[in-house]
Amino acid sequence: MKTLHYTFKDESASYYHFVEMLKEMLSLTLTNNIFLFNNQYYRQKRGVAMGVKFAPAIANLFMGMFEDIHIYTDTMYRENVVMWSRFIDDVLLIWKGTSEELNEFMKRANGNPFGIVFTGFSSRTEINFLDLTIYVQENKLLTKTYRKQTEVNSTLFATSCHFDPVKNNIPKGEFIRARRNCTDSQIFEHECTTLHNRFKARGYKTRFIKAASDKAHKITRDQTLNRTNSGLAAEKRSDIVKFITTFCANNRIIRKILRKNWHLLKLDEHIRKYIDDHPTMIYRRAKTIKSTISPSMLPEEDQHPRYTWLQTTNMGFRKCGCCTMCKHAHGPTIKFTDSFGISTMIKENINCKSKFVIYAIICICNKIYVGSTIRELRIRIREHLSSIRSQDSSLPLAVHWQLSHQMDDKNGIKFIGLKKISIGRRGGNRELSLRQQEARTICHFRATRVGLNSDNEMGVFL
Incomplete structure (x- = not known):
């Protein structure tokens, strides 16, 4: 709640009612995280509940407040930090001081009342940040894809019961990510070979892998960095009516029926304004084996005694x-x-x-x-x-x-x-x-x- 008050403290009077409403709504959701354990209800008093949609936004606001109070006001920050970039709780900075001064700055940053503890790694030639390895070569900053040593091939199996376009687009997304991450062409080709082997190991067809690789080779790295001009992100209309259903094994039959009869909806002058030339389908997640055998909430225990052969059932x-x-x-x-x-x-x-x-x-x-x-x-x-x-x-x-x-x-x-x-x-x-x-x-x-x-x-x- 301190984060919310700090974030909105300078808002103008014209937004007062909106800000107060937003603060009240966030207060209700932050202070009323109720969960059940061992048939007892509890309320979380500190922190944000895991999985809630606004958790990353709250984390960003909190770290923004933390930076304003404990980082930007530090004299060592003003004297030695050339660049400070943060993604939620991962920070990349360029330091022009000595290693001893950097260690001292880390100690001062960790001496805060919020419980925030930074652990860091520094290097003059190469450093890892998110999914990138940033390295220096011929006085230039270059990048390539970074994978942890403990990383395993966890790509979705091609035989998984997922929507076909979802599975077919996974190779496309990975190859385009490699094109965006790799500055050097030789490293990009090596990454493409690695991706090809990873997808083959998970059962993907060669033609889908090759099509995804060819698409990544046809675009430049500058295009992947500038999505607005790359053609990768098509403009979407927010007023288009979508067909929403739970995903099932019969989804192909449903799509075929919709496409076959879609022209009937286009005949209506009022409906045709809100639909595309082809049906847009969105699938809800269906029940899985995991959700069935290991649900987030166990069924209630039967408080009634078991029926014997002398008794009738309650069904x-x-x-x-x-x-x-x-x-x-x-x-x-x-x-x-x-x-x-x-x-x-x-x-x-x-x-x-x-x-x-x-x-x-x-x-x-x-x-x-x-x-x-x-x-x-x-x-x-x-x-x-x-x-x-x-x-x-x-x-x-x-x-x-x-x-x-x-x-x-x-x-x-x-x-x-x-x-x-x-x-x-x-x-x-x-x-x-x-x-x-x-x-x-x-x-x-x-x-x-x-x-x-x-x-x-x-x-x-x-």
Whole structure:
């Protein structure tokens, strides 16, 4: 928080409200990092939580404050430092004093109340900084790619289940990085040979490796250093609508369907303004073996005793046994199958009094209507029966009854609870999760095509 106050202390009055809002938002996120360990909740009192998006920005602001107070004000800095460049917490400096004076400057920099400790290496001919080795040759500063001695070939396997363009662009990015890092042409060629061998060892096809190498050879090093004029970074429109989905093994089929029918969207004069000539797809990360067998949060322990052969399980839908809607309940059962053979397992304990439930109403003609409710299920079913009795033309179930059945037949209606939405220990929007699950269930049973649902709201996923 001291960093924030220091950073914004000189802001003009015109930005006062924005700065105060930003400080309050950052204060909430910095002081409320809650984590769970051994079924106990803790709050982190010092430092920034690992993995948060603004952590590098906070680190930069903190180091900027540290430099203003303890580095730039030092007399040895003003007398001996020719250049001071920093990337987050890595510093590259050019020192014109003696080695003894440099060691003394390091000691003074480390004598600070913030706990910042610098460890350094100095040389008159060669030094490593980030992924570069900077060396002196014929009174010129040259660079080449630097790898640690402990570095291993950790390139993504070509057989990995990742989006193909992602894997194909890895060689391109590495060869262009080599072109940018290597000043000398002979060293660049040697680096290309090294990269070729590393990619071959990970299963990449020779034609992809060669294409990436050829692209890097066709551009100059100056072009890689000036991305705005190199053509490497194309201009992107921020208002283009993108297709976002979770990555899966069927992504090629999905892309093929989109490309085949994309011209249909271009026919609409309102939509065509917000889409490109070809679909732009973005993939969310899917579940991996690692996330499955080693999740960041372990499942809650079952506090209930294990069921024996004398007891029934707590899965499935059953009547509550004490309401007027029980006579319409379809159960008890742990599996529901519609007239087309589409089925689903009921993995929660659901009855007439359950809340936040996805349910299905089975008509006497075996067509189903899928809905959801945050109230007790029996109350929502009673409303459906009332809409049939009052002939409410705004509800699809009542309209179907008016067109296809007699009023006396409503006693043959059955209902079943399919899924109950609950919130885990991390919380979440329960109502939104309910609506999203309702949309998935409607699609699963094809309730808008062969059932009684008039539409399916997909906007809940945006």
